[in-house]
Amino acid sequence: MKVLTQNTALATFGHTIPAAFFTGGAFIAGVSAWLIVKNRDVEMAKPAAKLGLVTMIVSFLLVFVSGDISSRVMTNQQPMKMAAAEALYTTQSGAPFSLFTVGTLDGSRPVFSIDLPSMLSLLSTGNTKGVVQGVNDLEAKYKVQYGPGNYTPNIPLAYWSFRLMIGFGGLGLLFALLALWRMRKGGLPKGRWFLPAMISLPFLPLLANSLGWIFTETGRQPWAVFGLIKTADGVSPSVAAGNVAITMIGFTILYGILAVIEFGLIIRTIKVGPAPDEPQRLETEFGGDTERPLTMAY
Ligand code: HEM
Known part of the structure; x- marks a missing residue:
């Protein structure tokens, strides 16, 4: 229970x-944009697109707040991960948030950087004057604490x-804000580049999630x-290396096959489109006036 309720988890x-x-949300918005491009079920696709876009905006705010909390917990428990994420080489108070840093090839110091002043201290400690420990100082400290070794993760990978x-x-x-703006007063999201961009929207969270995971796993090395x-x-x-390789290959093939099947099923379901409304379906399948009340049934 303690593992499940610890603050990192x-x-x-x-x-x-x-x-x-x-x-x-991005997935719903993307599929709805595709339906709009194909001029299919537009009356259903319009509110669905809005629902997807609003979900994106609300959930991003929650992602932002929880990301801020995660940053503080992480800085407290794994200060090297935050130092690497920021390419912050020396310990600083009022540390800046780096927008772009180029370091030396051995990764021991920055050569060029563009920063937001005091932002990193605020993100990591909740205080613009807070102290954030740097890679080189932490490396020296860990060598004394844990013995000889390399305690610095891959800085460019963590940083990017x-x-x-x-x-x-x-x-x-x-994009979600812009699309909602374009759809105000019942309009459709239009434009030569805009709708194709909206269809590609699901790739953005896919990339963000994958990179968040890569950061979490590689930054703690x-x-x-x-x-x-x-x-x-x-x-x-x-366990022999050969066994590990066979298991890895086996799982990769299995998950690869499952991914192809799942992707195929998703595409097929999107192409089939939504099921027609019940009265419409009855009318198409059995004919007659479905508006009239049913008077007798066996
Ligand atoms: C908006 C600003 C964001 C901040 C400040 C932020 C912060 C963080 C931090 C600090 C971690 C590492 C936690 C740790 O290693 O202990 C993390 C991981 C992660 N983030 Fe974000 N993040 C943000 C946006 C996003 C977005 C937009 C997504 C995806 C839509 C995302 C998805 C993830 C995922 C999947 C992980 C890995 C979690 C795990 O595997 O344990 N983050 N984020």
Whole structure:
């Protein structure tokens, strides 16, 4: 129970559930845009598109709030992950949030950066003057605390996956706002590039989710459980490399097949479109006046 209720699990749960709603909203909006392009079930597709877009906006706000909470919990429990996510090499108070940083090839210092002043301290500690520990200081500290080794994760990967998670999500939010604006007063989302872009909307949360996950898993390296178990120590000596390879290949093939089937079923369901309303269906299937009340039935 303690594992399930520890604050990283709670913060992450609160982050990934609205992220799933964000994805669902984008999916509904994308499919509705496709129906509008094909001029099929437009009367149903219009409110459905709005529902998807509003879901995206509301869930993004929740993703943002929970992401902010996650950032603080993460900085407290895994300070190296936040330092790597920000390419912050030396400990600072009032640390800036980097919009773009180029570092040296060995990843030990920045060469060029564009920053938002004090933003990182605010994000990580809730205070613009808060102290955020840097990669080089943490590396030196961990060498003393845990013994010789490399305690720095892949900085470019952590840096870009963190930014792109937020960036693709933010792009989805902007698009949802723009689409709702264009659909105000009952209008349709129109435009040579706009509707195709709206159909591609589900890819944005897909990318944001994948990058969030990549960030979470790679940013904690070399630890499986921060400060307790290294990933290298999690390797089971009694399982041969060949067995691991066979299991990996087996699972990849199995999930690949399932993905193809699922994708095919989704596309087929979208192409079939929504089921007609009951009176309409009865009329098409049996003919006659479905408006008249039913007087007798056996
Ligand atoms: C809006 C600003 C955002 C902030 C501040 C933020 C913050 C974070 C942080 C700090 C983590 C790492 C948690 C940890 O390693 O302990 C994380 C992970 C994650 N984020 Fe975000 N995020 C944001 C937007 C998004 C968006 C838009 C999505 C997807 C639609 C998303 C999906 C994820 C996912 C799937 C994870 C991985 C969770 C896990 O595997 O444990 N995030 N986010």
